[in-house]
Amino acid sequence: MIDTGIAGAAELLRQAREVFHGDVAALAVVDDLDNRLAGPLRVAVAGMVKAGKSTLLNAIIGEEIAPTDAGECTRIVTWYRYGHTPRITLYPFVGGPTSLPVTREDGRLVFSLGEFQAENVDRLVVDWPSAGLRNLTLIDTPGIASLSQDVSGRATAFLLPEDAPMAADAVIYLMRHLHASDVRFLESFKDTAAGQSGSVNALAVLSRADEIGAGRIDSLISAAVIAERYSQDQNLRPLALGVVPVAGLLAQSSRTMRQADFDAMNMLAQMDRNQRERMMLSADRFVRTAGPAGLDQATKESLVNRFGLFGIRLGVALIRGGTSNPTELAHEFARRSGLGVLLDTISRLFQTRADALKARAAVVGLESLLRESSKERVEPLKGALERLQSSAHEFRELKLLAALRTGGVGLAGEQEAEAERLVGGRGSTPALRLGLDPEAGPDQISQAARSCLNRWRLIAENPLTEPAALDACRIVLRSCEGMLAAIPAVR
């Protein structure tokens, strides 16, 4: 049952190839969609300027390759995808793709555009041999609400295209606090993206969580509280599937921690407490004040740049608390940074339904292609398309999910929450849908699914249930049945 969507979409594309036989432009589009269907899920990282998009991207990839800077940095939409050998390809608006030399400075890539101007470049594609990219293609976008209009414009054009389906399947939206610009963007994102794909597929991230409490050691706890508040926020709930606090800098440096970093922090931890605290009052003081012996200014500067004051404070506290080797420390950093939760959430919300999302994207792409083509030629294809759209259960689940998040379907509150969970609002595996322990065995799952099925049948049979709610019930029932059918026969 899980495969109907993607198989159906592939079949449709095969048919389209026959129909458009000889039409080079259309075939190119079909090829593109085919690639998209076959390739990994595409997740765009978006947000206001300096929200920490590139830093988070580095953290997810596990390598400091995306360039970051104190000022505004990312100016071109950049794709990071898996490749066996590092390669950078530049796609200009006019003309064919060009290869760029792969140069790195301090580990970070340097994009030398050569004779191209940034405004003439459609996108950069970086192939990188990193395990993190194997089943996820990441897209770095320029910041929204930038002072340079064309940079913001480029991000908007990519994320909210006016005439084409969006190139990304899902969006991680970074924000520092919920700013009016954030809500505006997410609203228009939902309008275009949900209008075309019938789903809410944005995940909000409360970024730079370490800075929320002015770098105090309990900042992350505050951040979690704030994220929780935002996830209940009336304005944000219909727009994003959840809010996760992440300390991007901490996450990035946890993935790239070296023995030298650990040694430096260890030295700091050995210092006299008062002296250390005085030194760490400000980043400037930290770099300038001499000591401890063996730690020169350059090292301290790189330390504070990479970890931030919060990172160093946390590191010192952890070492004093008994952490004794870099691996352990990196592990602890990663855990506290919220990166793990974020990756889990991504895989739960997006990866588990990657097929549905990809199939959906292919169908939408095909639809817009058909709209532009001559009518009689594509008539049979149109029929098939419509059949797939209405029959594929995944699509209907996505649609219901969007409806549930955006305004409800007329069920009681707790029923809507349950429906949301059952159609995969918190993740697509049966255990998650049923709200069970992830380790639950097939017996437990089948039992829970059966009881859900019965309960929802009762709701559906209630004559007072409204038509919209009834449709929702049917989809929920079908999801329950699907779960039961997928359980291998244990009898």
Added chain:
Amino acid sequence: MAETARMTTLVEQAIALVGDRNDLRRRLENTLNRLGDPSVRVIVVGEFKQGKSQLINALVNAPVCPVDDDIATTVPTVVRQGDPASAVVLVPTHEGSRADASPEGEAAGPDSGLERQAVSLNDLADYVSEKGNPGNAKNIVAAEVSLPRKLLAGGLTIVDSPGVGGLGSTHTLTTLTALPSAHAMVFVSDASQEYTEPEMRFLGQAMRVSPNVACVLSKTDLYPTWRQIADLDKGHLSGVAPDIPLFPVSSELRLQAARLQDTELNEESGFPALIAHLRNHIVGGAARIQRRSVGHDVLSVTEHLGLALHSELGALENPEGTPRMIAGLKAAKEDADALRKRFARWQITLNDGIGDLIADMEYDLKDRLRRIQREAETAIDHGDPGPAWDQFTQWLEQSTAAAVSETFVWTSERAQWLAGQVAEHFSEEEVALPALKVADTGGVLDPVADLQAMEDGRLGPLQKVLIGMRGSYGGVLMFGLLTGIFGMALINPLSVGAGLLLGRKAYREEQEARLKRRQAEAKVLVRKQVDDVVFQVGKQLKDRLRLVQRATRDHFTEIAEEHHRSLTESVAAAQKAAATYAVERDLRIKEIRNQLKAVEALGKAAQQLQEDVPTQLISPTTASAVPTG
């Protein structure tokens, strides 16, 4: 302050000299009143979570403004000099809230309709923070804190404002409406990133109202790259206006420095530079302007006085030149007379200008609101307004408030410009402009009734059943009778089936009809609301513009009157002198010489007062930011 005392004595001396010239006396008394109120308001603005409250805490070194990891400040807090330390909150009194709706000439009584409740300084956070007072449920207008601090002794008053740019964009409005009463603003942005587009937009908007601005880059302790950010920000600021100063500061370091009594740390926090700026440029600037305007007033009074004395003296000392001098004076008097007349050119300019302004303002307001109405109607057409009515109301309120404040700012700018146009008719090299307060939108929307509530369109089970029954009744009867022909009972499967079908259809139709009705109702409500806003706000704006007209007219008429009277007196004095006997003449000459000496001494003192001002420090921005009224 010694400065103020010196100016006060100067003005008092001038009052003693004016004798029976009531017009001049009134002017000087106004000046004296102005000297009595030394407060200089500095409002701290910026996006939320930039460290505004902490900045103020660090400035006065006391936790007067609540600081939190989540959005903290919801109510503006005023910090000023006072001993002992105390705090009050301002809440609207229930009976008095309507009384001050009538437009008054001056917003002199801002506390009318407000009640002052003393609270303990420690409990203040419960009143002004989002945590203690979520969404300002306690309905507090402002909080005031008095602290004994050297920094505040010069009359400096610091206002903490709720951050702008959040979801409650009403905060932006509250902040903008508070700006016209401020002498200067401090714009705070933290060192984590350079200015964003919304920040610059807000700064531009705010600078139209209050052009005297200092920027602060906060939290420099946290970000190693703050120097880079400061450079970037300076670049952005130079694009807005030249000479906007930027002060990188760290509140954390300052508070630590105060705790440890560490001057080096204090130096490093960047606060000394900011405080010096507040003292020298903002408080000092305000004082300089005060001094300049006092000097100007006294000087012009001495000129008026000197004119009559000089002409009399001339006539006494040089009797044969008297007729020519009188002719010259008469011609000048005629000119002044022309300015005084009702149909003087400047009067026409003023009347025409105000007429145009009112028409333009009405058009502008209607145009803005019509655009909102159109947007609202599209939104209503696209969905069911019932369930989302609360959100919708909020949106409508915010966008109308924003539109109205835009219109006000715009009207204020035009009114100032008009006053300048009128002033050009006066040949005197420097005519003081009247103080106009139009941009203040506080309370403008109060008389507008709230948008009415609407049912959310959900049907209860009983209603559903009733609607269904009503529809199915006909079906059952019809088919029951029809099938009765074939000998079936009235209630049989066929008739029941038809009843169900028809009932369902009726239910669906009813739903659609209700939706349509709700949409129509919502549109009517929106239209009514917009009409109401246009009506009420238009009236208020018109009233204010009339007041502006009156104030401007009175202001300039007074100037014309003064001229006229001085010249008349000069003519009379000269004529009298011509007819004086020789013995009396010598006495009179002596008398006049003495008086002239006093007047000239005063004039010199006034000039000195004006020239004390190091001219390069008075930039045009500081000059226009200080209300003179």
